[in-house]
Amino acid sequence: MSVHPIVGERKLEALRHALGPDILEALTDPLVVEVLVNPDGRLVLDRVGTGRADTGHELESEARERVIRLIADYVGDPVTRENPRLAGVLPVTGERFQGFLPPVTAAPAFSIRKRPAVIWTLDDYVRDGVVTEGQAEVLRAAVRDRRNLLISGGTGSGKTTLANALLAEPAFANDRVFLIEDTDRKSV
Structure with a gap:
């Protein structure tokens, strides 16, 4: 069963919107190797040569959960309270994704590891x-x-x-x- 191209594009647009401009920009930066969004919403970037640093930007809890649920839908692995962990890849670009929902974390959190x-x-x-x-x-x-x-x-x-x-x-x-x-x- 295939997804209609318009539906697929709408889901990608929803994911881009949920990620927000700061994360999308980080994903295009060749020096960024990992994007981390902590349960408190803080955005942390891991860069080649300088390591991890807090960006001062935050992502709201609802947006973090939406990102996790959209990727869960993409990989076909629903997340629930009983199954609060998600491992997968981002659509199109293929970066590794790990997402976590309560009760394993205080609030939604995720990391994106770039190739x-x-x-x-x-x-x-x-x-x-x-x-x-x-x-x-x-x-x-x-x-x-x-x-x-x-x-x-x-x-x-x-x-x-x-x-x-x-x-x-x-x-x-x-x-x-x-x-x-x-x-x-x-x-x-």
Whole structure:
């Protein structure tokens, strides 16, 4: 069953309106990697090189809940008091979305994680002192030898960035890579 184009466009316009100009502008900024709207309505942006900062802007509770419900409708996963968490992607652009309603938060809150504009390489990790040359070589050998690797960490710790760096290694240049994940995150 398909949605009539006019209905789809109206839903997109409703989502743009609910997000508001501050969030829409942040989503077009290449330095912004994450948009967070806290339960108190504060808009926080996470930028490459400077980290998280409160913008001084706020989004009303009704608008936050509307954003979550519109995306829930888009992904076909209704949110309710019994199911107050939502994981999905934004329509058209595909940014990762996490939304929360009471009772898991005091008020509606959500985050939007953008796809990376630049893919880091293992050489970038070495250059920036994140890993040593020896550690990078261990990772390269693991990729080359087709070893299993487990990448784990908390939210925003760089798991996807590291996975993208490993997938950018020459050992994968002529191979097909098949990924299974709950939300699309890689830039292959």
